[in-house]
Amino acid sequence: MNIHVKEFDIKKIADSGQAFRIVEESPGIWRTVASGRVLRIDESAPHIPEGFWSDYFDMETDYSLYRAAIPKQDEFLTKAAQAGEGIRILRQDPWEMLITFIISQRKNIPAIRSAVEALCRLCGSEIEGEDVRAFPSPEQLCSASEEALRACSLGYRVPYIMKSARMVAEAVVDLELCRELSDEELFDELLKFPGVGPKVANCVSLFGYYRIAAFPVDVWIARIIDQEYGGNFPLQLYEGFGGIIQQYMFYYGRFRDE
DNA sequence: AACCAGGGGTACC
DNA sequence: GGTACCCATGGT
Numbered sequence: 001m002n003i004h005v006k007e008f009d010i011k012k013i014a015d016s017g018q019a020f021r022i023v024e025e026s027p028g029i030w031r032t033v034a035s036g037r038v039l040r041i042d043e044s045a046p047h048i049p050e051g052f053w054s055d056y057f058d059m060e061t062d063y064s065l066y067r068a069a070i071p072k073q074d075e076f077l078t079k080a081a082q083a084g085e086g087i088r089i090l091r092q093d094p095w096e097m098l099i100t101f102i103i104s105q106r107k108n109i110p111a112i113r114s115a116v117e118a119l120c121r122l123c124g125s126e127i128e129g130e131d132v133r134a135f136p137s138p139e140q141l142c143s144a145s146e147e148a149l150r151a152c153s154l155g156y157r158v159p160y161i162m163k164s165a166r167m168v169a170e171a172v173v174d175l176e177l178c179r180e181l182s183d184e185e186l187f188d189e190l191l192k193f194p195g196v197g198p199k200v201a202n203c204v205s206l207f208g209y210y211r212i213a214a215f216p217v218d219v220w221i222a223r224i225i226d227q228e229y230g231g232n233f234p235l236q237l238y239e240g241f242g243g244i245i246q247q248y249m250f251y252y253g254r255f256r257d258e
Numbered sequence: 259a260a261c262c263a264g265g266g267g268t269a270c271c
Numbered sequence: 272g273g274t275a276c277c278c279a280t281g282g283t
Contacts, residue, residue: 017279105280111266112279155264160281197281218279250279 005048007063009086010041016087016251018207020100020113021120021132033120035093036134038127058088058210066244069237076228077245080252087247089212094175095168096135097208102160102195104203111153118152138169160195167193183211206243215242220253 010030014022025031030041039053048054067081099119104112116135123140124133136144142165149158167173173193178186186209190201202216215235217225225233238245 101279106263106278108267108278114266153264153266195281199280203279216279220279
C-alpha cells in the first residue's frame with residue numbers, strides 16, 4: 001500500500017542539507033538510512049511505503065500552501081521555492097540530529113557526510129543484509145574511544161560529542177521528553193549541550209523535532225539576507241513556518257549556479 | 259569582541 | 272600534486 005507521491009524529489013532532499021545519509025547508490029536509485037532501516041527510492045518513480053517512511057518524509061503535508069505565502073514581488077523567494085519544489089522537512093531522530101549538527105559546524109556538506117558515515121561504521125549497529133550501519137546510539141557512542149572518534153575526522157568537536165553523548169545516556173537532558181516542550185523551551189534545553197549554539201539548536205529543532213518555525217541562519221542564509229534583502233529578511237510573513245522557507249533559500253542559494 | 263579550532267572537500271593552477 | 276580558500280559555528 002503506497003500513498004500518492006507528489007511534490008517529492010529525493011535528489012533535492014539529499015542536497016538540502018538536512019539529511020546526510022541519502023546517497024545515490026546506482027544511477028537514479030537513492031538509498032537512505034534512518035532509525036536502523038534502509039529504503040531505496042527510484043528518483044523517476046518514487047514509491048514511499050506507508051507507516052514509518054511516509055511519516056519520515058512528511059508525506060501528509062501540502063507544501064504548496066506554504067509556498068503560496070510568498071509574495072510575487074519577492075523574485076528571489078519565488079524562484080527559490082520553484083527550484084526547491086519537492087523538498088520536504090524530514091522528521092528525523094533528535095539524537096542523530098544533535099550529534100550530526102554538532103559535527104556540522106565549520107564543515108561543508110560532503111565533509112559532514114563522510115564524518116557521519118565514519119561514525120556509523122565505527123560504532124553503529126549492523127543492519128541485516130546491508131553494508132551500511134545504523135547511526136550509533138548514545139551508549140554505543142559513549143563506548144567509543146577518543147582516538148577512534150578522532151579518526152572519524154571530528155577534530156575539536158570530539159569532546160563536545162563525547163560530553164553530549166554522556167548527557168543523553170545519563171538523561172541529564174531527555175531528548176524524548178523534549179518533544180513536549182514549546183519551541184522556546186526546546187531551544188534553551190538544546191543550548192545546554194556543549195558544541196550547541198543558536199544555529200545548531202535551530203537545526204536540531206527544525207530537523208529533529210519538526211519545529212518548522214525554527215529559522216537556522218548559517219553562512220549561506222546570512223549571505224542571502226545580506227545580498228538579496230539588504231540585511232533585513234521579512235520573516236514575519238512566514239510566521240510559524242519560517243523553517244520551510246529557509247529550506248528553499250538554502251537549497252537555491254547553493255544550487256542556482258549549477 | 260576578536261580570535262582560534264581539525265581538517266576535509268574543491269576549484270584552480 | 273600543490274595550494275589557497277571555504278565550510279549548515281561555538282567557545283574562550
